[in-house]
Amino acid sequence: MKNNLEYRAVIRLCLLYICFLVPPPYFAHFPHGHCFNDYSILAPQQQLTLKGTVSDTYGPMPGVHVLIKGSDMGTFTNGKGEYSITVTNKDILVFSYLGYHSHEIHVLGRTTLDVEMLSEVTELQEVEVNAGYYTVKEKERTGSISRVTAKEIELQPIVSPLEALQGRMVGVEVVQRSGITGLASQIQIRGQNSLRNSRSDNGNLPLYIVDGVPIDSKPLRSSGALTDVPGIDPLSSLNLSNIQSIEVLKDADATAIYGSRGANGVVLITTKKGYGNNGKLRFETKFYSGISTVSNRMSLLNMEQYISMRKQAFLNDGVEPTPRNAPDLLWDQQRYTDWQDEFFGGTSEVTDTHLAISSGNETTSFLLGGSYHKEGTVFPGDFGYNKVTANFSLNHRSLNQKFQINFSTNYGIDNNRLFNSVNLINYALSLPPNGPPIYNEDGQLNWDDWIWGNPFSELYKPQEIKNNSLLSNMGVSYEFIKGLVLKANLGYSDLDNKEVIKAPKLAYNPLIWDRINSSSTHSLVQRRSWIIEPQIQYERRFGKLDLKTLVGGTFQNSQNDLLLSVGTGYSDEYLIGNLAAADDVRINVNENIEYKYNAIFGRLGLDWDKKYYLNLTGRRDGSSRFGPNKRFSDFGAIGAAWIFSEEAFVKKHFPILSFGKLRGSYGTTGSDGIPDYGYLDTYQPTPGPRGLYPTQLTNPDYSWETNRKLEAALQLGFIKDRINIGLGWYRNLSSNQLVGYPLPATTGFTSVQANLPATVRNTGWEIEISTINLNAKDFSWQTFINFTFPNTELVAFKNLEQTSYRNTYRVGHPLNIALLYHYDGIDPETGLYKVKDINNDDKFNYDDRTKIKNIGRDYYGGLSNNIRYQGLSLRFLLEYVKQNNFTYFTTLTAPGTYGNKSQDILNAWTGSEDDSDIQKLSQLTTANRAYSNAIKSDLAIGDASFLRLKTLSLSYELPSNLLHRYNIQKCSLFVHAQNLFTITKYEGMDPQGGQVLPPLRTVTCGIQLNL
């Protein structure tokens, strides 16, 4: 009992510094001053004068508000940062300053108390977690929230913010589908909930909120073949250097306050705010530059191997090669081209600069920043990506602390220049290595020798994607009686996306120029939305009970416009793309979609003695996507936490346990991620002119998909929180699935949108471990490990057999499965692959594809280490994924046929060896048919697990005593590598994406300078 108070203080301290992953240098910020160890010897009512100085890293801070908690008594620091105040021993002092974390410190008999303030931008922010409408101390949260901060994001040479989450969070699966910059990553939070998972109708997208403004998470459409899957990232025009943190809300407790839109989790992105002491101006600059190359290549046959494979195939078949069946054998047999080199062997340069200026005083602060990012591509030709951003943030707080206004705006323009290629990767992997030259001697495309068209012609179909995004947010609040705050958040977002794809005649064989016209395809997307969220917050303390309530409303209106047009018949190459110069302009799609959303939400947070926490959240939602009778629905959740390490008996019997928390939550969320206007019985314009036609059957009564989430978690800290372990379990049940209910075609259509009693269950275990291995003044080492074991199962789906999902899903299995033939080895007589005809009907169709393989993730995780020696620090992140996927097998053609093959086919069946798993070299159609069945069998599924060194950065921070001489706050030099290596058994291009351009390997170096 004696040391109770100190014990608690130590625990808090530990929690602050260690449990929440704060690096050691920030230890220095604890207030100094004399302090009695034992509270009881002090006379509680004794009045005394407390003096001290308040400073930050830049020196003394004038104008810091010093308030006795729970009273109106307070003062401000003077020009030298000094203050003096009359207090009693029992008082708690609150030090606050705009843009800085507030400090609460017990007086405890001190007479001097120097305080060092920490700006909100520094890492201690990690203590407070953004839960959307409110913030919560990491220690006290009842829900499941993961977070990455600027520190992890800023050094990575990436364009899309979500890529920074890869490997860092439990329960969050981020897959980069292609190495092409600016494309959307696929993010899935705790598994796939909705059966609707197509590009046009995806019910699995999480909610994105940037500074309180919801951003449509649906990737922007693109008509380009390199970019249409997965589409353009709606967040790509954000400035990564300006992101303060990204939080991901996962369980019911955290997401229920987002009601209908929280079913698939919520991604909260918070941008940086300005701060400053006494009007001092701060400069923050960063510059890096580097190169990227493709991180993987396939080992394919070289020219000699290819020719001999082809010859052997004809020999095996007893067929004479002719110009028709073997054009490649008539080509030059000496010429050798590595097509992977030709198509994506280039080196792309990356350059990035960032500059921010901020300043502030006790009432007002601002931040003004801008960035420029440029990178090339690995493709031949003049292609590339660049991005310019500007951001501004302004915060003001009245001197009496009651009124507060925050304003921020982010503006970004990006421009992605690519080309419209359907076959790029396929060409690189399958063109015969002895293929004819691409260009004639006169520099024109060589059409004569290429029978199926010149593969480089696609590079002459340029595609340009421009994004233009504005994101603006204002929050005002006023505390008009103690504890009661009236607030309003106002947000506006505007995203314009413009795409032009040009198809000049030049890209086609001159032989058909009389039949075709130059054309251009245009797409214009505009997404505008505004949001108003008035809120009332009330906080009060009743003895040991702390009460926090919040009631608010949301009004949101989004306008989503799409215009697709095609211009054909340009007289001149230079005019292509200018619709005024086209002979014929067709508008293919012109949609103006309006989405309105309205909600009332509330939260009641209770804590008893900082030990027992209860959090109730609820929301009533209305969405224009549902018919008049089904517009509104209610969602809610309960979350609770018990910090048992605060209990006396735990302290007594388990002194090794420095922190222990048990928490759980249960609740419902919904999903309105469905197409707009689906309930209306409408006609639309036909593709042909002047016509109208019904495009779907309508069911005005369809309703919300619901998602019931249950979670339990245990968090433990040992040895003064040097070791922290978090263990979580979740279960999400998604039912009332809104899917196309299958109908016979006699109804005119094949389905109607309806809620089906299909249920998807996602369960999983999540483990997080963080350790401080070493912690000395000059040397520290921290390790973070996370692992997720997800499990998705389609629990029930009535009449699945009759739906369009019948060849996609199976009851009792995960959602991400492959339905396959049973591979039956190589027929010893023909030397060709065999698959089993399960129902013996001599036909091979889905009835025989009864082998089910999970191609989703079995488990995944990340390991990161931060090692610091004096000014030198090394950080790296390894991402590990255990999974199966289709192998390279599926994209190549039968061994022996035209087109390059993997080196594996050197071991093709010859009849002599016992068990080859490559069929005989043959170019006959029977061989192709056998092969095409085999690639739909379990033979085509392979281990696609991988271990990838996602990031590696080495930085050196120049000693501060040297820098101060030149008035420099911080200067560090860094080298950063992204995707440096991948260890995998997978033989295709990328274990995550299959035969796509794999993520690029990027190495950059740069300098960060703060003045």
Add this chain to the structure above:
Amino acid sequence: MNNKFFKSYLFKVLLVTTCGFVSSCEDFVEVEVPNHKIVSQTVFNNDNTANSALIGIYNELFRSYWSGGGRNSISVLSALSADNLRTTILDNDLIEYEQNEISAQNTSNLNLWSSAYNIIYMCNAALDGLQISEGVSPEIKAKFIGEARFVRAFVYLYLVNLYGEVPLVQTSDYRINALAPRNNIDEIYSLIINDLERAIEVLGGNYDNGERLRPNKFAAMALMARVYLYLEDWEKAEAFSSQVITSSENYALLNDLDAVFLANSKEAIWQVSPVGSGSALTHTKEGNLFILLENPKYNTPVSLSDHFVASFSVDDSRVNSWIQTFSSENETFYYPFKYKVKYASSGDIEEYSMVLRLAEQYLIRCEARSRQGKLPGAINDLDRIRERANLSLLSNVSPEIDQKALLDSIMIERRRELFTEWGHRWLDLKRSGKVSDILSSTKPSWQETDILYPIPEEEIGKNPNLTQNIGY
């Protein structure tokens, strides 16, 4: 700006906004119908949009699988299941048609069936909308109802001939249609006749703007003539075809065979325009699919069967005008060349896809007349077709031809005249009663039950009241 101002002004703003949301939210989430959609009731509330709904049907007939003339259209599939076309590439769905071994899972078959019912839905929706409409002027309404009924009858005529008994869907309510059982053939024909009678009643004799894209009275009569021909009601078949043939201000047989399939040719009774594709491409799908400029591939999977080409006599001018050859290194392909344009983009549309044309009416009347024993008239009609094809006239070479021989010549002439148009050969073979004799000689796997296509398996799975045809 002082704090007081902030306090008072913003306080009020906050108060107002906070109170705002407490008031009803129901209205807020109302959205108006966007301008790319029109609510059904509105569509049939005025002449203009109702007209657009009809134009929509004609536009979609070009895009629809069964009627577009592409690889899953009746013109291609039924010509394969008869003996006019052959496949030139490995395409299982098409080969099943060629060999009359269509499986119930055949995708082309499902596409054909589904797209036909999709057009029926559009007709039914238009009829439902027009019948309750009060905003469309009465004469326009009657005309539109006539057109929609005509198209519906046209679709059912094909469904009943290809599949036998089919569900007779007459409403747009999916709850009813989803469980619709198969109706017997008489019921289907009586709907067809009833629809066409109504259409003949209300449709005028002209074409709007001279475009032969919307059926008029004569189109309905022409189709009626075919219906009675199939029903072997020779008198009526003769009567209706005569009415079309005698409408000489509208129709004439063109002597120039190369001009027959041009847009709005005088021989056309009803055509479908490629404008319906909505793309910049303005060629017909038949032209694009049949014409071979290089070795056959996915887009050009069929060519004329050799024995069909051999059935022409050498001086038949249709061989020159309507058939072309493409020779690869080791094979010669004959392809239909009724449509001359393989690729067209922008500019005036040269060719429309022909649905009904005058030559067929002559052949109908000739058959109906000869069945009734009116041989001279029949010979006269047949000679109109032979004359144009540069063949010797029957009235000269065999004026004494007997009924049976005449009917045989008519069959042969129908095959040569109407090949790869709308499945004529297949339907003629079926009704001739000789289909087994004729096809079993070239198709080893022929069975009697192959005269009907299978009901798609998927459909049977979804509708418990549907049954399969015998033999599948």
